[in-house]
Amino acid sequence: MALSQTNSVRPADPRLAWDTVLDLGTDDAPLVARLERAVRDAVHAGRVPAGAALPPSRALAETLGVSRWVVTEVYGQLVAEGFCEARIGSGTRIAAGAAAHAAPKRATSTSPGPAGRARLDLAPGVPDLRHVPRAAWLRALRDALADAPDADLGAPDPAGHLAARAAVVEYLARARSTCASPDDLLVTHGATDGMARLSRALRSAGHRALLVEDPSWARLRDVARDAGLVPVPVPVDARGVDVDALVAAAARTGARAALVAPAHQFPTGVALAPERRDALVSWARASDGLVIEDDYDAEFRYDRRPVAALQGHDPGRVALLGSLSKTVSPAFGLGWLVLPPRWRERLGPQAGGPAPSTLDQLALARFLTDGGYERHLRAARGRFRRRRAGLLDALAATLPGLPVTGLAAGLHVVLGLPDGVAAAAVVRAAAARDVAVADLRRYRVAAAPLPGTPDEALVVGYGNLADARVGEAVAGLAATLRSVGI
Structure with a gap:
């Protein structure tokens, strides 16, 4: 459905993109993915220029009939990727050069993040860049x-x-x-x-x-x-x-x-x-x-x-x-x-x-x-605790036969693989689906695993993965594993 931002108080600044038509579509993709795609489409089509300010999250949520959380997740993801900029006092604006980002390849796709990071980022070692204080x-x-x-x-x-x-x-x-x-x-x-x-x-x-x-x-x-x-x-x-x-x-x-x-x-x-x-x-x-x-x-x-x-x-x-x-x-x-x-x-x-x-x-x-640091850590612990639980639930539902190990801590878990399945092959096949995940072998020192260490396994990160994409990321990983014979 095509929706436009209306408000009794009209913005006077021509660089405000409050009246932009955002087409959320009618497909089965999550609302977060549909709204993100709509914003990108508006920029790629030239309807929203670089530097233009997007509507406040509360106002856009009311207009589109979605929760404010959906809008803030989309804004946070676009800022983390450099597609948008968030500045105190000036809201969320389209970044200079955003139109040069790769356009989506399919209806539910979005462009990759900075430095070529995959859209569905299950790689370890990166914190939540959407919530940098x-x-x-x-x-x-x-x-x-x-x-x-x-x-x-x-x-x-x-x-x-x-x-x-x-x-x-x-x-x-x-x-x-x-x-x-x-x-x-x-x-x-x-x-x-x-x-x-x-x-x-x-x-x-x-x-x-x-x-x-x-x-x-x-x-x-x-x-x-x-x-x-x-x-x-x-x-x-x-x-x-x-x-x-x-x-x-x-x-x-x-x-x-x-x-x-x-x-x-x-x-x-x-x-x-x-x-x-x-x-x-x-x-x-x-x-x-x-x-x-x-x-x-x-x-x-x-x-x-x-x-x-x-x-x-x-x-x-x-x-x-x-x-x-x-x-x-x-x-x-x-x-x-x-x-x-x-x-x-x-x-x-x-x-x-x-x-x-x-x-x-x-x-x-x-x-x-x-x-400030400890307030940030408390908020981050809450987010990561919930995200880890969501990841484990999704893995249990989608890949019930594979062992998941690691303390309830940090920003990653280890996913074991069946005999005969090479983690390196899974990593390559996942990359083709725009899913990033790591082979545990890349962190080894010795050429062969030492006694007591895992053999074939994936290191699955969740630090920089948006909550709304946990299910989609795990589904992509599951499809990858099926394609290699699991």
Whole structure:
């Protein structure tokens, strides 16, 4: 049906697209998909120019006879893809260049997201880009700039601004049970930057090997390898990294540093068992070693409170990597590295890498101290908890014979595959249907799976998947699996 926006108060600005005809069609696609398609069609047809403002969500919902949630979901998705822009005080507008986005290929299709991301995004490792706390961050940045003394606008401290370091330390002590002072913390561009700095320091101190979980997030292993450290794989099972195997690998290779994710291991989705936490720290003490704790998405635990960081167990033997990448957005480029005091001294010039913008650091301090970060995390936990439940329900209904594993935490689950079905083939076939999903094999270190690790499995993310598309995404994945013989 063709509907037009009518209102007793007519907008005077010719760049307001409040009277645009939006044809929702009569097909069986969800309302969210139909409205999104209608907005795109209006832009591709030239009826809505770049820069034009769309109607307020409440007004458009009333006119179309749909819930406001449908409109806000569509606006959020279009903003996340860069098709629209949302600015405080000016509503949601069509972005410059939106007409250049690929037009839909079929009636229920929409164009891909930034950097070629699939429309049905089940890939892991990306947070919900529709709900980045733009207003809270903008307020923190504005207040930080307004209040910054002149001295703060000079060359940045290589270790990070004291206000940012103090704010992060206070937050980590409260939320992750860490034990550190501002002098023990470096502000970084993210976990990868922190790992690169620490890897160079390890290499200069005589380390030649790094014990790593297998499977694990590849980027941190890669920067360690680039610094001259040889990754030594250690298997992960249902209770986390196998510490007995780790100790044996350390004895065999001489490695005295280990990179682990004890709170929520990626990609297996398990937590390190309490007795293994104790054993890992005992190994570090006995070997004069260092445990590097990747605090990957540890804030997102849905069945109980997150487990405390391992760093608080022994601050002299554990370094902690953290960032805003998985909790807010990788675009912020902010993170932290908490170091044992002697390693903070050993980093020396390594701490002098290019520091994040001082203004961004001051905004981070405001964001943490005024509660904006924790308010964002509470809202995000609620969304991800509901989205995870919806994903599990859809998988159980559509693919009832396949096992789903992983804690009620983080932004992904692991979907096991039957014998004889290659995950790589599923990933390729899914991409042809505009569904993104990951092969667990891509995160392995060893060529063959180590004992106790999964063989063929998919890593299914839900962080950046709109709630309204969970069912459609799982249906696309199910169709893909049927096409490869399941």
